Amino acid sequence: MKKFLIMLTPAAIMFWASPFATAQEARQPAPVTVDAAKGLPEWDKIYAVFSHPRCAGCHVADDRPRWSDAHYGGTRVHAFNVQRGSDGSGFGNPGLRCMTCHFSSNSNELHGPPGAENWHLAPVEMAWFEESSAEICAQIKDPARNGGRSLQDVALHVRDDKLVAWGWAPGANREPAPGSAEETYVTIESWMAAGAPCPAK
Structure with missing residues (x-):
């Protein structure tokens, strides 16, 4: 059996490789331009x-939610010594789970427990209580x-999550x-x- 050795010139290699290179370049995300003048006012909101x-x-x-109004x-x-929960889940300790008092809707009584689906503390890695805008x-x-x-x-979570939505309809004269x-x-x-700019502080 005869063996053939095909020699490709640099020009030929570029000819065959260029469609693949073009396809690979097309898959690369375009760099995002940061426009602080447009983005920072949006971040403030x-x-x-x-x-x-x-x-x-x-x-x-910490393990304690806050009341504020x-x-x-x-x-x-x-x-009532409400805690995050010994398992770290944010749903409360055994025997005092958040949904023992917080049902799927707000209580109609003044100071009655607010409610929404899946009531619980945010995970501790998502803590930002009293942090600055930049943080x-x-x-x-x-x-x-x-x-x-x-x-x-994040945007979809804010728009679609029932517990997040409670923040705009907290009931019982809450702001x-x-x-x-x-x-x-x-x-x-x-x-x-606008490139998701962050403030300096």
């Missing part, structure tokens, strides 16, 4: 939501500290978070389109 007591009160680094006289640690911004962009989410996932879930989703999208 997002920060106003994320730092609001309706959101931040359950994004705590004018009729509480400021921010207080949740009464929360950096955290939201970090999958290790935002629940493993892309920014698009709601600013805007709405849909408005915040649109704002996050606008912030992302």
